[in-house]
Amino acid sequence: MPQISPADQQELQQKAQKLRRDILTMIHRAGSGHPGGSLSVIDMLVLLYYRVMRIDPASFPGKPRDRLVLSKGHACPALYAVLADRGFFPAAYLQRLRQMDSPLQGHPDMRKTPGVEMSTGSLGQGLSAANGMALAARLDGSLERVYVILGDGEVQEGQIWEAAMTASHYGLGNLTAFLDYNGLQIDGWCREVKCHAPMVDKWKAFGWEVREADGHDFSSLQAALEEVQSNTDLPGMIVAHTVKGKGVSFMENQVDWHGKAPGDEELARGLAELTT
Numbered sequence: 001m002p003q004i005s006p007a008d009q010q011e012l013q014q015k016a017q018k019l020r021r022d023i024l025t026m027i028h029r030a031g032s033g034h035p036g037g038s039l040s041v042i043d044m045l046v047l048l049y050y051r052v053m054r055i056d057p058a059s060f061p062g063k064p065r066d067r068l069v070l071s072k073g074h075a076c077p078a079l080y081a082v083l084a085d086r087g088f089f090p091a092a093y094l095q096r097l098r099q100m101d102s103p104l105q106g107h108p109d110m111r112k113t114p115g116v117e118m119s120t121g122s123l124g125q126g127l128s129a130a131n132g133m134a135l136a137a138r139l140d141g142s143l144e145r146v147y148v149i150l151g152d153g154e155v156q157e158g159q160i161w162e163a164a165m166t167a168s169h170y171g172l173g174n175l176t177a178f179l180d181y182n183g184l185q186i187d188g189w190c191r192e193v194k195c196h197a198p199m200v201d202k203w204k205a206f207g208w209e210v211r212e213a214d215g216h217d218f219s220s221l222q223a224a225l226e227e228v229q230s231n232t233d234l235p236g237m238i239v240a241h242t243v244k245g246k247g248v249s250f251m252e253n254q255v256d257w258h259g260k261a262p263g264d265e266e267l268a269r270g271l272a273e274l275t276t
Contacts (some may be wrong), residue, residue: 180242
């Protein structure tokens with residue numbers, strides 16, 4: 001991948017800000033949803049969908065294509081904003097988030113939403129699904145890559161670590177995971193609910209190629225991605241340090257915004273911050 005120039009960085013940042021506005025707007029309209037984790041994960045999705053992944057909305061689900069599994073499915077407003085912007089479905093769909101019979105449900109549904117590779121939301125299962133996709137691609141002799149985004153509260157689930165062992169056992173070098181390491185889950189700080197530090201050492205011990213990155217800096221994320229993918233014999237893990245509610249000051253690092261929709265005044269304040 002070419003290095004990210006200052007102009008590239010600015011363009012990606014502007015894209016992320018636009019999508020953050022979409023996230024707040026759709027959650028406000030729905031009256032429910034998960035803004036905190038959606039705002040913390042959007043920069044990873046922007047890097048993948050606008051710079052890294054080989055995808056073609058016009059031919060989806062044709063092959064070959066790279067795949068993304070949003071294992072932390074409650075952050076789907078971020079994924080929906082990206083998919084709409086990339087042309088997988090009309091932007092008008094965003095106005096129907098969480099409505100009855102809407103293609104955009106509160107968790108991703110591969111049967112209803114164009115561009116969604118895996119139905120997720122029952123936390124802990126997405127990495128297992130991504131393993132299957134990566135192994136199938138290798139057995140098919142395909143150069144397709146599989147990406148999966150995990151939440152830091154989610155990795156308290158035992159199935160994650162079973163899947164971690166499976167990925168390294170089969171040498172799934174075509175699998176790359178991003179950990180949205182914002183430190184908060186629905187019940188509070190992860191370290192107080194069930195401490196899983198040292199995170200980097202754990203993934204290394206499970207046989208993964210691991211790097212840390214600033215999850216809101218595109219150059220940092222891309223550099224970490226290139227480094228883990230240079231090892232074609234091991235799955236890659238990028239521990240991305242993020243801020244829950246990133247970009248909206250009154251949401252940042254506030255557990256109350258894990259799963260609460262902004263009201264009218266809060267929406268106005270948030271959108272004002274995201275346009276400066």
